[in-house]
Amino acid sequence: EKERHLYNAISYIALNPVKAGLVSDPGQWRWSSYRAISGFTPPPVFLDISYTLSLFSDDIETARQAYIHFIAERLANQEERITLQALFQGVENKHERNRAIRRARYKHGYTACEIAACLRLNRSTVNRAMRK
Numbered sequence: 001e002k003e004r005h006l007y008n009a010i011s012y013i014a015l016n017p018v019k020a021g022l023v024s025d026p027g028q029w030r031w032s033s034y035r036a037i038s039g040f041t042p043p044p045v046f047l048d049i050s051y052t053l054s055l056f057s058d059d060i061e062t063a064r065q066a067y068i069h070f071i072a073e074r075l076a077n078q079e080e081r082i083t084l085q086a087l088f089q090g091v092e093n094k095h096e097r098n099r100a101i102r103r104a105r106y107k108h109g110y111t112a113c114e115i116a117a118c119l120r121l122n123r124s125t126v127n128r129a130m131r132k
Contacts, residue, residue, distance in 0.1 A: 010055075037053060084104060
């Protein structure tokens, strides 16, 4: 479970500029650690990339390739993910809305904050709907 959260955090950091629409590829964001971890640029002195790379392999080149592949897979999955607006289109009542909330969270990986913002609901309302 902790390892899954760690890998999610690694992909979040690399893909957040893409998700925000600032760039189309994580390598385009010049302030991202993605470029250094991938070996495209040397890491700044304050950035230790060794731990992240060690999660993918003991061999640095193999680790870099595995990291690039991992992020590319996550990017492809993100691009295939249905939009929140599409998930809630046609929802006519609270029961359908709650079902769509659970689908958005558990099938498509949206956070409670993202769902709440889309629906203009309080996050606690979304969290309650996810538990039902």
